[in-house]
Amino acid sequence: xxxxxxxxxxxAQNYECNIIGVPKTIDNDLAATDHCPGYGSAARYIAISxxxxxxxxxxxxxxxxxxxxxxxxxxxxxxAATALAxxxxxxxxxxxxxxxxxxxxxxxxxxxKVYEKNNGKVIxxxxxxxxxxxxxxISEYGSDLAKEKDAFGHAQLGGTAQVLASKLKQVLGCxxxxxxxxxxxxxxxxxxxxxxxxxxxxxxxMAVKYAVSGITxxxxxxxxxxxxxxxxxxKIVNLSxxxxxxxxxxxxxxxxxxxxxxxxxxxxxxxxxxxxxxxxMENGLPRFAKxxxxxxxx
Amino acid sequence: xxxxxxxxxxxAQNYECNIIGVPKTIDNDLAATDHCPGYGSAARYIAISxxxxxxxxxxxxxxxxxxxxxxxxxxxxxxAATALAxxxxxxxxxxxxxxxxxxxxxxxxxxxKVYEKNNGKVIxxxxxxxxxxxxxxISEYGSDLAKEKDAFGHAQLGGTAQVLASKLKQVLGCxxxxxxxxxxxxxxxxxxxxxxxxxxxxxxxMAVKYAVSGITxxxxxxxxxxxxxxxxxxKIVNLSxxxxxxxxxxxxxxxxxxxxxxxxxxxxxxxxxxxxxxxxMENGLPRFAKxxxxxxxx
Numbered sequence: 001x002x003x004x005x006x007x008x009x010x011x012a013q014n015y016e017c018n019i020i021g022v023p024k025t026i027d028n029d030l031a032a033t034d035h036c037p038g039y040g041s042a043a044r045y046i047a048i049s050x051x052x053x054x055x056x057x058x059x060x061x062x063x064x065x066x067x068x069x070x071x072x073x074x075x076x077x078x079x080a081a082t083a084l085a086x087x088x089x090x091x092x093x094x095x096x097x098x099x100x101x102x103x104x105x106x107x108x109x110x111x112x113k114v115y116e117k118n119n120g121k122v123i124x125x126x127x128x129x130x131x132x133x134x135x136x137x138i139s140e141y142g143s144d145l146a147k148e149k150d151a152f153g154h155a156q157l158g159g160t161a162q163v164l165a166s167k168l169k170q171v172l173g174c175x176x177x178x179x180x181x182x183x184x185x186x187x188x189x190x191x192x193x194x195x196x197x198x199x200x201x202x203x204x205x206m207a208v209k210y211a212v213s214g215i216t217x218x219x220x221x222x223x224x225x226x227x228x229x230x231x232x233x234x235k236i237v238n239l240s241x242x243x244x245x246x247x248x249x250x251x252x253x254x255x256x257x258x259x260x261x262x263x264x265x266x267x268x269x270x271x272x273x274x275x276x277x278x279x280x281m282e283n284g285l286p287r288f289a290k291x292x293x294x295x296x297x298x
Numbered sequence: 299x300x301x302x303x304x305x306x307x308x309x310a311q312n313y314e315c316n317i318i319g320v321p322k323t324i325d326n327d328l329a330a331t332d333h334c335p336g337y338g339s340a341a342r343y344i345a346i347s348x349x350x351x352x353x354x355x356x357x358x359x360x361x362x363x364x365x366x367x368x369x370x371x372x373x374x375x376x377x378a379a380t381a382l383a384x385x386x387x388x389x390x391x392x393x394x395x396x397x398x399x400x401x402x403x404x405x406x407x408x409x410x411k412v413y414e415k416n417n418g419k420v421i422x423x424x425x426x427x428x429x430x431x432x433x434x435x436i437s438e439y440g441s442d443l444a445k446e447k448d449a450f451g452h453a454q455l456g457g458t459a460q461v462l463a464s465k466l467k468q469v470l471g472c473x474x475x476x477x478x479x480x481x482x483x484x485x486x487x488x489x490x491x492x493x494x495x496x497x498x499x500x501x502x503x504m505a506v507k508y509a510v511s512g513i514t515x516x517x518x519x520x521x522x523x524x525x526x527x528x529x530x531x532x533k534i535v536n537l538s539x540x541x542x543x544x545x546x547x548x549x550x551x552x553x554x555x556x557x558x559x560x561x562x563x564x565x566x567x568x569x570x571x572x573x574x575x576x577x578x579m580e581n582g583l584p585r586f587a588k589x590x591x592x593x594x595x596x
Contacts, residue, residue: 049482188350190350273583284571
């Protein structure tokens with residue numbers, strides 16, 4: 001979308017410049033590409049962190065309800081990545097995506113069932129953007145509370161997870177903790193997927209190659225081989241195919257109850273998080289590259 | 299403390315059992331030991347994540363104020379670990395610890411200075427347990443807001459970071475984001491310090507060895523060699539030396555303004571986060587060990 005706008009603007013200014021987009025977004029919601037650079041790494045961070053929280057919640061014998069909030073206003077790709085943790089036996093019991101209308105009563109009943117079955121241990125993951133059938137964000141439920149007295153001007157009652165954890169505390173009378181992966185999920189480069197990093201590098205190189213060769217108004221896209229073994233190919237697609245189209249999780253990849261993902265999603269996502277890529281370490285901490293501007297070599 | 303209680307209870311029950319404590323706590327606040335098993339790994343996770351947030355905040359040219367909340371009710375060891383990120387040039391501008399009385403006016407003035415100097419980029423790290431001079435937790439400031447209407451029963455306005463971010467939004471009129479490391483800081487085993495993991499293993503082995511040899515009511519403790527190169531030795535100390543004593547950061551390791559750490563802290567903490575220790579990976583995700591109960595071999 002940004003590419004499209006930049007390209008049109010430059011044309012209007014009679015400035016000759018070839019524009020090739022790279023579909024970088026951890027949200028993974030762009031059309032015309034199998035997946036997006038960045039998604040595999042964010043998905044890997046989210047899956048690993050969810051597994052670790054799962055383990056932490058099982059250290060004590062007391063009931064423990066955790067609501068983990070993952071980025072995603074309209075598409076649940078990042079939240080769905082927590083299904084990879086469940087696939088490994090250490091993940092959420094319930095997953096709520098923006099693709100499915102959220103119903104508070106059903107939610108409470110879902111959680112109660114797991115709570116009773118699992119001796120009070122429940123891990124729930126939610127997209128920040130879940131909405132009720134009236135189209136209202138669940139995160140807005142909290143602002144009802146703060147509306148009356150707004151001493152800090154912009155204060156609000158936290159996000160989706162906090163609203164849900166508060167509700168569960170009230171209903172179940174137990175400890176319920178809200179955890180937001182927040183910015184960490186988009187910047188945790190120490191946890192990157194090697195597959196993602198390599199594909200992203202190739203996508204960038206191809207974009208420069210196409211632009212220099214005279215092509216414009218296109219985007220590099222990933223295409224997956226239709227073979228048992230994962231293989232990612234690169235192609236270019238017209239920007240108009242991509243602009244303003246938002247790719248959501250297909251309904252058939254979500255289970256019937258709308259609280260989990262099917263094997264089809266696991267098959268889609270698991271190859272994207274393979275391999276470890278960590279920045280070089282120095283004194284136990286990452287050494288970030290400081291880039292100089294140099295002319296691209298093809 | 300727990301060890302002490304267990305030991306006294308078993309003695310009262312005439313149950314013969316040798317008790318040797320291991321000072322495991324990421325809080326690092328136990329007396330009679332140089333540092334605690336767990337601290338190095340949590341400190342490493344916190345330092346790395348802070349560096350990543352720093353980098354993320356510099357991606358855009360717009361002002362960005364981030365308040366990162368770290369665990370620690372009375373001792374600031376974990377929050378102080380963010381000074382390691384600053385030492386690497388990608389850390390907080392301001393650090394607020396429970397060891398220093400928190401003053402909201404001074405805080406706002408501190409932040410304003412950095413905000414103007416750094417073109418609106420400010421990274422602040424705070425301990426959850428900072429208090430004002432009346433002894434009131436800053437996190438409680440938020441509940442004033444929610445007091446009026448408490449629809450969810452237990453709802454409250456998030457934690458310390460959220461209170462401060464709301465305040466800064468109001469005062470500076472810019473985007474201010476609150477991030478809590480929450481449970482992640484105590485369970486992120488994918489980010490563990492190798493030094494910490496090895497020392498913890500040794501501490502556990504020594505505890506068993508001493509207990510079997512007939513010693514009781516003691517704790518394994520770490521002692522650092524007084525040499526330029528870091529070396530950790532192990533000793534045992536009497537439980538009574540440890541019980542109910544809380545080790546805080548020495549005042550001279552905190553800068554005069556109370557908003558940062560001195561080189562003495564860096565020298566203390568940096569050796570503890572050296573080396574990488576990640577659980578074995580399988581399909582890009584950690585494989586957690588499932589332990590069977592077996593008799594200890596010395």
